[in-house]
Amino acid sequence: MNYRAIITDIEGTTSRISFVTDILFPYAKAHLPAFIQREQQQPAVAAELDAIRRLLGQPAASTDDCIAALLDWIAADKKLTPLKTLQGMVWQHGYQQGHFQGHIYPDAAAQLRHWQQQGIQLYVYSSGSVQAQQLLFQYSEAGDLRPLFSGYFDTRIGAKQEIASYAAILQHLQLPPNQVLFLSDVAAELDAAAKLGIATVQLIREQQAPSQHQRAENFYQIEVQ
Numbered sequence: 668m669n670y671r672a673i674i675t676d677i678e679g680t681t682s683r684i685s686f687v688t689d690i691l692f693p694y695a696k697a698h699l700p701a702f703i704q705r706e707q708q709q710p711a712v713a714a715e716l717d718a719i720r721r722l723l724g725q726p727a728a729s730t731d732d733c734i735a736a737l738l739d740w741i742a743a744d745k746k747l748t749p750l751k752t753l754q755g756m757v758w759q760h761g762y763q764q765g766h767f768q769g770h771i772y773p774d775a776a777a778q779l780r781h782w783q784q785q786g787i788q789l790y791v792y793s794s795g796s797v798q799a800q801q802l803l804f805q806y807s808e809a810g811d812l813r814p815l816f817s818g819y820f821d822t823r824i825g826a827k828q829e830i831a832s833y834a835a836i837l838q839h840l841q842l843p844p845n846q847v848l849f850l851s852d853v854a855a856e857l858d859a860a861a862k863l864g865i866a867t868v869q870l871i872r873e874q875q876a877p878s879q880h881q882r883a884e885n886f887y888q889i890e891v892q
């Protein structure tokens with residue numbers, strides 16, 4: 668089982684679920700409305716507002732309508748790309764101001780470093796935007812971990828429970844599926860990856876429902892060689 672690439676999820680896998688639900692999401696809920704009102708003319712923000720209008724099927728939706736939809740989506744933990752993109756923009760300020768650091772389990776930081784030193788290519792696949800992923804690892808409690816990673820994938824490549832998303836990732840990696848290992852806490856994500864022959868390990872750190880996938884309580888229990 669010599670894997671040439673390992674792809675890891677974040678929430679519930681490298682990092683505590685409560686860091687996302689109790690720190691990041693409330694911060695976004697508190698700061699997104701003012702951020703959007705202030706920055707809505709910025710092309711990057713305007714593009715996401717247009718994407719929200721398309722998702723709502725309301726081309727004439729006001730900025731306030733879009734903000735209301737975003738707050739509903741945060742409450743429902745919707746993994747919608749415009750929400751995730753705007754959240755990443757808002758979280759950048761929080762990290763830069765030192766309002767919070769990115770949580771990473773010590774075993775995950777240590778093993779990711781070890782695997783990279785062994786020559787294994789490391790990637791991230793999270794519903795959080797690539798910007799949000801890079802910020803979490805840049806401002807992590809274990810220091811700037813960005814040098815460990817060869818690439819990042821988010822919902823722009825597809826939803827995490829869709830088989831096609833993993834086919835697109837394999838195309839990017841240019842590796843056979845049996846040389847790739849995907850780590851996540853969510854069985855449905857692992858199911859989709861396994862359908863293509865990607866190796867899987869489910870991290871059971873919190874209250875995850877176990878599945879038929881190989882399981883590990885921490886990164887030290889994951890065999891890669």
Ligand SMILES: CSCCC(=O)C(=O)COP(=O)(O)O
Pocket residue numbers: 676677678679687691746751792793794795796799800803827
């Ligand atoms: C990258 S930190 C923000 C994570 C996030 O917004 C999210 O929805 C987590 O989803 P994941 O696919 O990493 O479990």
Ligand SMILES: [Mg+2]
Pocket residue numbers: 676677678679680851852853
């Ligand atoms: Mg997760």
